[in-house]
Amino acid sequence: MPFKIYKKYVMLLAFTAPALIFYAIFLLIPTISGMYYSFTDWNGLNPNYSFIGLGNFVEALKEDPDFLNSLWFTLKYVLVMIVLQNVLALVLAVLIESRTRTKGFFRTIFFMPNMISTIISAFMWTFVFSSVLPQIAEKTAIAFLGQSWLGDPKVSFFSIIIVSLWNGVGYMMIIYLAALQGVPQSLKEAAIIDGANAFQTLRSVTLPMITHAITICFFLTLNGAFKVYEVVYGLTGGGPGRSTQVITMNIYEEAFSNNFRYGYASAKSLILFAIVLIFTLIQLRVMKKREVEA
Amino acid sequence: MRLKKANSLLVTLILCVGAVVSFFPIYMAVINSFKTQGEMFASFTALPTKLHFENYSQAFHQTHLLNSALNSTIISFIGIGGIVICSALAGYKLSRTRGKMSSAIFFLFVASMLVPFHSIMIPLTRMAKDLSVQGSTYGLALIYIGLGVNMAIFLYHGFVKSIPRELEESAQMDGCNEFQTFFRIIFPLLLPITVTIAILDFLWIWNDFLLPLLMLTDVNHYTLILSTNMLFGEYNKEWSLILAALVLTSIPVILIYSFFQKFIMEGIAEGAIKG
Numbered sequence: 001m002p003f004k005i006y007k008k009y010v011m012l013l014a015f016t017a018p019a020l021i022f023y024a025i026f027l028l029i030p031t032i033s034g035m036y037y038s039f040t041d042w043n044g045l046n047p048n049y050s051f052i053g054l055g056n057f058v059e060a061l062k063e064d065p066d067f068l069n070s071l072w073f074t075l076k077y078v079l080v081m082i083v084l085q086n087v088l089a090l091v092l093a094v095l096i097e098s099r100t101r102t103k104g105f106f107r108t109i110f111f112m113p114n115m116i117s118t119i120i121s122a123f124m125w126t127f128v129f130s131s132v133l134p135q136i137a138e139k140t141a142i143a144f145l146g147q148s149w150l151g152d153p154k155v156s157f158f159s160i161i162i163v164s165l166w167n168g169v170g171y172m173m174i175i176y177l178a179a180l181q182g183v184p185q186s187l188k189e190a191a192i193i194d195g196a197n198a199f200q201t202l203r204s205v206t207l208p209m210i211t212h213a214i215t216i217c218f219f220l221t222l223n224g225a226f227k228v229y230e231v232v233y234g235l236t237g238g239g240p241g242r243s244t245q246v247i248t249m250n251i252y253e254e255a256f257s258n259n260f261r262y263g264y265a266s267a268k269s270l271i272l273f274a275i276v277l278i279f280t281l282i283q284l285r286v287m288k289k290r291e292v293e294a
Numbered sequence: 295m296r297l298k299k300a301n302s303l304l305v306t307l308i309l310c311v312g313a314v315v316s317f318f319p320i321y322m323a324v325i326n327s328f329k330t331q332g333e334m335f336a337s338f339t340a341l342p343t344k345l346h347f348e349n350y351s352q353a354f355h356q357t358h359l360l361n362s363a364l365n366s367t368i369i370s371f372i373g374i375g376g377i378v379i380c381s382a383l384a385g386y387k388l389s390r391t392r393g394k395m396s397s398a399i400f401f402l403f404v405a406s407m408l409v410p411f412h413s414i415m416i417p418l419t420r421m422a423k424d425l426s427v428q429g430s431t432y433g434l435a436l437i438y439i440g441l442g443v444n445m446a447i448f449l450y451h452g453f454v455k456s457i458p459r460e461l462e463e464s465a466q467m468d469g470c471n472e473f474q475t476f477f478r479i480i481f482p483l484l485l486p487i488t489v490t491i492a493i494l495d496f497l498w499i500w501n502d503f504l505l506p507l508l509m510l511t512d513v514n515h516y517t518l519i520l521s522t523n524m525l526f527g528e529y530n531k532e533w534s535l536i537l538a539a540l541v542l543t544s545i546p547v548i549l550i551y552s553f554f555q556k557f558i559m560e561g562i563a564e565g566a567i568k569g
Contacts, residue, residue: 020399
């Protein structure tokens with residue numbers, strides 16, 4: 001009998017070893033060593049560095065206005081994206097789902113931008129914002145189109161949102177569409193026979209039936225939005241000044257382009273990790289509760 | 295009845311407007327990529343009077359397109375292959391084995407799905423340097439395996455539960471050892487989830503930007519996305535050239551999308567439900 005138990009563990013290790021090795025080298029050890037670096041003043045090169053306790057964290061949260069601004073900008077972005085991306089994806093999914101004949105066509109069109117790499121999308125839109133729209137404004141005298149889409153921090157926030165939505169809505173839409181297809185037709189029909197209009201049916205029958213998908217899409221948007229980098233890099237590069245800098249950009253800059261403060265940048269990324277974790281746990285908790293109610 | 299017709303018309307209208315917005319940047323990029331710089335400034339919205347393929351040939355050379363596309367293909371291929379094999383093995387066994395060790399290993403993988411890439415990019419770069427895999431196409435592919443196994447294991451772990459145990463028991467009666475059982479019986483049955491994983495990972499690896507940017511130093515090893523990025527930096531306002539490069543870079547994914555559309559959409563839905 002002991003031999004059998006022994007064999008069970010050997011087999012478990014034999015099957016998991018290939019994955020564990022890659023995972024340990026490229027994910028687990030970097031995660032742990034990143035945590036360690038965050039308590040040091042290491043610059044990434046010098047073999048001599050010292051342990052400075054919570055110094056990096058205190059500096060990041062108290063004395064680094066650039067970091068705090070990027071954190072604030074990212075939080076605003078996350079919030080707006082969670083609302084807009086999900087509302088838009090759900091609306092599109094419901095509208096597409098309601099038309100049997102054109103379903104395939106619109107699904108294809110709205111999902112296509114998602115296939116294009118985020119950074120390429122950002123470059124395409126840079127062209128639209130910086131050249132096409134101003135020229136249209138000039139020719140048609142619609143002043144609104146001629147505004148400084150990428151140069152004015154207030155406007156460029158929305159430009160960043162537009163491109164992010166353009167790139168990301170399709171993905172969420174597919175998930176919502178799949179969920180909508182799982183709602184039994186008979187339930188909707190019953191609601192309509194009972195006198196509910198389309199909106200009431202949606203609110204009282206369809207939405208409760210797809211709460212699971214809503215939870216997932218919120219989770220995906222939340223996690224993706226905190227990691228936003230490419231869109232901003234491609235559109236504004238974080239500028240003008242540092243007005244549209246996101247947190248990931250701030251970390252990248254700290255570690256690779258400006259200061260080579262590996263330890264400090266690691267502390268900032270640990271703060272990012274903690275924030276994402278807290279937000280995710282809260283979100284899942286709140287939404288799971290709702291799922292049970294429905 | 296009439297109200298219903300008006301409603302339906304409104305829905306169509308909204309969808310059409312949405313479709314136009316959705317397609318607008320791509321359309322603009324395509325038509326302007328065939329124009330000269332002068333023609334563009336006369337009007338961005340007009341159709342090109344004559345198709346200028348020079349932009350394309352220049353972009354083709356400047357991005358070393360064939361070479362970068364080959365690099366992207368190699369990285370995606372090795373990355374996806376490695377993720378699928380490693381994760382199918384691990385996901386299967388973890389799902390079939392009970393006990394503390396099994397749960398602990400599974401938890402380790404799943405918990406790491408919450409670690410944002412940006413939280414590990416600094417030590418990861420360090421690690422790549424130490425192992426001297428930095429700068430190499432193959433090294434980058436190995437990193438993708440390390441970063442991708444957690445989600446794939448999670449998906450395999452869930453899927454394996456739907457496969458009856460009797461199948462592997464009878465295979466073992468017939469004299470297969472555990473690995474033979476896995477590769478001959480189980481792995482083929484995992485195909486649906488394997489397709490899903492391959493698609494999700496392809497979209498991720500092929501379109502990824504930051505990791506190649508951190509890892510690759512030599513232009514000859516650049517991925518397609520990285521080459522285009524470099525071109526954008528160098529020829530910042532030469533839109534005719536840049537747009538041609540953007541269109542060229544997007545053609546492979548659009549082609550793959552049109553061939554595998556059904557699988558891609560099913561894969562995303564499947565991945566989300568299992569996730």
